[in-house]
Amino acid sequence: MLSKLTRKRQRGFTLIELLIVVAIIGIIAALLVPNFIDALQKAKQKRTVADERDWGVAAMSWLTDQVGAAAAGANTTVNLGDWSGNSSLAAIRSALVPRYIQDVPPRDGWKNTFAYELDIDNPLAERVMIVGSGGRDGRSSAISLSGTITVGNFDPTDYDQNILWADGYFLRWPEKVDP
Secondary structure, three states, X not given: OHHHHHHHHOOXXXXXXXXXXXXXXXXXHHHHHHHHHHHHHHHHHXXXXXXXXXXXXXXXXXXXXXXXXXXXXXXXXXXXXXXXXXXXXXXXXXXXXXXXXXOOOOEOOOOOEOEEEEOOOOOOOOOOEEEEEOOOOOOHHHOOXXXXXXXXXXXXXXXXXXXXXXXXXXXXXXXOOOO
């Protein structure tokens, strides 16, 4: 009799045991999924910053070869004015690839199109190069490459912010902001 009872209990899990396991898995998933999604957004943001920096180094190398000096500076505001440079991605690629960069990335980490300007015709101009990303929301209209913007960092968890690099330095970039 005892062996029959023992065999009967060893057939599987009870409904209560299964529900407890499912509840524990659900709680663990609820804790991990938001962190995973945030890590994906952070990786896309870092890729965008890295691509802009790579393009910027290539463009600065091109500029150095063209005029023998690099343009760089940092102000609290920058007047972007009206860009008169050649914004054709094909023309930018013909100037930079393969001598300065392997390829000019056409899209940022969120698969939105970068906004590019490189004044190939006039490397001595006041404004020679800029690349921008509209962030996660991809509002490229916000990157009109004209007007005045405030230079500075922003909260790195605000993935909708524009990321801009121009003439040797970042104008807008993600960085931890002290409270």
